[in-house]
Each structure stands twice: as structure tokens, then as C-alpha cells.
Amino acid sequence: MRKIELLSPAGSLSKMNVSFRYGADAVYIGGKAFNLRARSSNFSQEDLREASSFAHKLGKKVYVALNILAHDREIKALPRFVKFLEEIGIDAVIVADLGILDLVQEHSQLRIHISTQASATNWRSVKMYERLGAKRVVLAREVSIPEIRKIKDAVPDMELEVFVHGAMCMTYSGRCNLSQYFSERDGNRGVCSNTCRWKYHIVEEKRPGEFFPVYEDETGTYIYNSKDLCSIEFLDKLLDAGVDGLKIEGRMKSHYYCANATKIYRQALDSYLSGTYTYDPQWRRELEKMSHRGYTSGFYLGKLDKESEQQKGETFASHHFAGLVREKLSETEYLMESRERFDLAKDIEILRPFGQNERHRISRAINQKTGEEVQLVQPNMMLKIQVEVPLAPFDILTTDQKLIDSQAP
Ligand code: SF4
Structure with missing residues (x-):
């Protein structure tokens, strides 16, 4: 059977655990240096070792991003790090810079994936990476589905990976x-x-302090501001084009995002692999629930629709990340780490790796630190909660209550 990998982000060991539980075949992570997500928690060497061994016990894979465009001063420490990654059994490194590719090959036998940062948009480029020894190319986000098909036909032995969901840059990948x-x-x-997501106005040279919106719109213009990519409605077309890996963007995003996006794309991919693909409109509805900037099909369906691509800096979410179940304490009691402010008087929604989400009420919550009963939950509390249905560690609780605080990572 054709193998297609679902890759999810993992900004921390805990998020990696969530991504795997909700159906990822592989995760991509960053070490403390050499990758493009310096502000995600990133993995220490001990974390990387643990991540590799944990993933392999589950029969899953870990890819490490080394995708900075490096200056000389930045690559000095790389040989040692590359050897370390090989020693702990990392499954591949993701590189964008030819110098780093060369260096990885000189110091290890590590499998090399070419990052989307390399902006590969044509088969000659992919063929060249094949000659250079890479095993997979993460295509630039700017390619269309027919272009992907042509690249696959021209370079059939090269694995192609594409982004299917998440934030888009306005610049080339x-x-x-x-x-x-x-x-x-x-x-x-x-x-x-x-x-790119800041609000921009025009200021005339002789009128400092007077900000003119570019459009006749009091909110100003967001000329660089892209909506988020969502491929769920045409995933079968992407898969028909011959891709080998589906990547969900978002190493900076929450446990809820990792869980929900992974679960939905897993369901769609499984449906495709079963040979009887049927699009389920509920998939898109579930993706609409979590925080996003409006969705776009990006470049996949042809020419970018500029009207529908741009947005005005808003984010949308009907559901917010209320908490993460950390531990089962007894048949009815669980330890939950809260992420949002919410009122126990209203239902929460339970997101699990399998099945439909369910609505239930937390009947009681005790602050683990103070022993006090809590009615209005605040972010970052450890709570002993009672719920009438069985929960498991890494179940995600969400709330559709209006929030005062913004979403926690
Ligand atoms: S396009 Fe926006 S998100 Fe992407 S690198 Fe530039 S400023 Fe950052």
C-alpha cells in the first residue's frame, strides 16, 4: 500500500506526545539552535534524546529542523550537533542551506529533507536536490496541485512533502x-x-502624525497579511498529485491546535487510504473552531485569489483551549492543567484522539495548590476535576465561552 506520512508540529515534548496520540506519523522539532522557531520551546539535547526514543517506541519518526540560512559564525557548532543527532537516531534533518546540507553529509549519514525555505517550485530544482543526496523535498507553498503532479512525474523517486494547514508568509516560503x-x-x-500582520497606514511627508488608510476602511490595510492555509476540502486532490508527506504548520501553536489539526487530517488521510474517500463537512467545522486568521486554499488551486487571501488582522475561534488532562487520579477524578479563564457553570467540549467531540460539565474543581474549590477557572492552574465521563491523559478540554484573556501557548 502507498505510504503517506502525516507530519505534525511539536514545540515541546508534551506537544509531541499530543501530536502522536492524535494520529501523526512523524513530528518535526527544533533543537536550541539552527532552526527557524527560536521562540517555540525548542528541545535541549536531553529532550531530543527522549523525543527520539519515545517516538521509536511508538514506531513513529522525529525530524529535526536545521533550516536557518546560516552565516559562517553559526555553523561552527554544527558538526558536533549533527553527530549527536545521528547518535540518538533522529530519522532525518530538514535543511534549507546548501552549506548545511554539505556539512551534514560530511559529518553523518543522516537522511536529509529539503526545507520549504529552499523554495523548490520546479522539477529541475527537485532533481538537483536528488543528485545532492536528499531523500525528500518539502515544496514551496507557492506551487499548485498540477505543478506538484508534474514534479512527481519528473522525479518519481523523490519524496514530496507539502504543507496542508497553518500560517502562511506573504514572502516566498x-x-x-x-x-x-x-x-x-x-x-x-x-x-x-x-x-506582516501589523496594521499599516500611509503618512504624507508634510503631515507627520496623520495616518491615512490605504483603503477607505477605518481599520487600515493589511497588505501583507495572509489568511491561514487549510487544505481539508481538497486534500484528495493533493494526494492524487502524488505527495508523500502532509505537513501541518505550527511549532509555536497550542496543544489544542496540535491535537485538533492532527486528528482531522488523520481522519481525512485514513479515509483516502481506505480507497473509499468521502469528504466529511464536519472536518472543516472542527478546524473552524480553533483560532485561525480565516482560511485560504493558498496557491494549490491555481492563481492566488487576492481578495480572499488577504484579511484584516482578525483571528477567529469559536472554541478555546480550556485545559489539558494530565493524569487520572481515580475513577472520577483527573488532574487538569488549565489554559483559559472559564466558568464551570457551562459545558466544556472534550476532544479525544478518536470519535466525535462530546459536551459535558466539570462538576467540581479543586485548586491542587491551595485545596480551595474553584468556580471561575484561571489560566495555568493545576486543578483536580470531577467529570461524569471517563477521561484519559492528553484529552483536551475546550470552551466556547467568550474569553477575556488571549489564548495561552
Ligand atoms: S512574511 Fe510575516 S510571518 Fe513571514 S517571515 Fe515575513 S514578517 Fe514573518
């Missing part, structure tokens, strides 16, 4: 200097300040 220019935080070194 994230090769961007906006953040560096405006805030001296380099998007190619993992410290992007999301400058």
Missing part, C-alpha cells in the same frame, strides 16, 4: 526581511515579529 528591517528580529533566524 518565509524568505523575508520585513521583520529584520522593522524590528531587527530576523525571520530567517527564528525570531520573526510577524511584521
Whole structure:
């Protein structure tokens, strides 16, 4: 049977656990250096060792991102790190920079995947990476489905991976200097300040302080501001084009995001692999629930629709990450780590790796630290909760109550 991998983000060991439980075949993670997500928790060497051994016990894979565009000063420490990754059995490294590719090959036998940061958009480029010894190319987000088909036909032995869900950059697969220019935080070194999502106005030279919106719209313009990618409605077309890996973006995102996105794309992929693919509209509804900037099909369906691609800096979410079940304490009691402020008087929704989400009420919550009973839950509390249905560690509780605080990571 054709093998297609579902890859999910893992910004921490705990999120990796969630991604695997909810159906990922592999996760991609970053060490403390050399990757583009310097602000996600990132993995220490001990964490990387643990991640590798945990994944392999489950028969799953771990890929480590080494996808910075490196300067000389940054690659000195790389040989030692590469040898370490090989020693602990990491399944592949993801590189964008030819110098890093060369260095990885010189110091290890590690499998090499080419990062989307390399912006591969044509078969000649993919063929070249094959000659250079890479085993997989994560295509640029800017390719269309017919282009993917052509690339696969031209280079059939190269594994192709595509992004199916998550944030999009306005620049070519994230090769961007906006953040560096405006805030001296380099998007190619993992410290992007999301400058493209700021609100922009025009100021006329002789009228300092007077900000003119570019459009006749009092909210200003968000000329760089992309909606998030969502491929769920045409995933079968992407799979028909011959892709070998489906990647969910979001190493900075929450446990809820990892769980929900992974579960939905797992269901769709399993349906496709069963040979009787049927699109379930509930998939999109579940993806709409979690925080997103509006969804777009990106470039996959052809020319980018500029009207539907741009948005005005809003995020949408009907459900928020209320808490993560950490431990079963007894038949009816569980330890929950809260992430949002919510009232126990209203139902929560339970998200599990399998089956439909269920609505239930937490009948009682005790603050583990103080022993006091809690009615209004605050973020980052450890609570002993009672619920009338069985829960398991890493079940996710969500709330559709209106929030005062923003979503915790
Ligand atoms: S500023 Fe925007 S487009 Fe540029 S790297 Fe950051 S997220 Fe991407």
C-alpha cells in the first residue's frame, strides 16, 4: 500500500506526545539552535534524546529542523550537533542551506529533507536536490496541485512533502526581511515579529502624525497579511498529485491546535487510504473552531485569489483551549492543567484522539495548590476535576465561552 506520512508540529515534548496520540506519523522539532522557531520551546539535547526514543517506541519518526540560512559564525557548532543527532537516531534533518546540507553529509549519514525555505517550485530544482543526496523535498507553498503532479512525474523517486494547514508568509516560503528591517528580529533566524500582520497606514511627508488608510476602511490595510492555509476540502486532490508527506504548520501553536489539526487530517488521510474517500463537512467545522486568521486554499488551486487571501488582522475561534488532562487520579477524578479563564457553570467540549467531540460539565474543581474549590477557572492552574465521563491523559478540554484573556501557548 502507498505510504503517506502525516507530519505534525511539536514545540515541546508534551506537544509531541499530543501530536502522536492524535494520529501523526512523524513530528518535526527544533533543537536550541539552527532552526527557524527560536521562540517555540525548542528541545535541549536531553529532550531530543527522549523525543527520539519515545517516538521509536511508538514506531513513529522525529525530524529535526536545521533550516536557518546560516552565516559562517553559526555553523561552527554544527558538526558536533549533527553527530549527536545521528547518535540518538533522529530519522532525518530538514535543511534549507546548501552549506548545511554539505556539512551534514560530511559529518553523518543522516537522511536529509529539503526545507520549504529552499523554495523548490520546479522539477529541475527537485532533481538537483536528488543528485545532492536528499531523500525528500518539502515544496514551496507557492506551487499548485498540477505543478506538484508534474514534479512527481519528473522525479518519481523523490519524496514530496507539502504543507496542508497553518500560517502562511506573504514572502516566498518565509524568505523575508520585513521583520529584520522593522524590528531587527530576523525571520530567517527564528525570531520573526510577524511584521506582516501589523496594521499599516500611509503618512504624507508634510503631515507627520496623520495616518491615512490605504483603503477607505477605518481599520487600515493589511497588505501583507495572509489568511491561514487549510487544505481539508481538497486534500484528495493533493494526494492524487502524488505527495508523500502532509505537513501541518505550527511549532509555536497550542496543544489544542496540535491535537485538533492532527486528528482531522488523520481522519481525512485514513479515509483516502481506505480507497473509499468521502469528504466529511464536519472536518472543516472542527478546524473552524480553533483560532485561525480565516482560511485560504493558498496557491494549490491555481492563481492566488487576492481578495480572499488577504484579511484584516482578525483571528477567529469559536472554541478555546480550556485545559489539558494530565493524569487520572481515580475513577472520577483527573488532574487538569488549565489554559483559559472559564466558568464551570457551562459545558466544556472534550476532544479525544478518536470519535466525535462530546459536551459535558466539570462538576467540581479543586485548586491542587491551595485545596480551595474553584468556580471561575484561571489560566495555568493545576486543578483536580470531577467529570461524569471517563477521561484519559492528553484529552483536551475546550470552551466556547467568550474569553477575556488571549489564548495561552
Ligand atoms: S514578517 Fe510575516 S512574511 Fe515575513 S517571515 Fe514573518 S510571518 Fe513571514
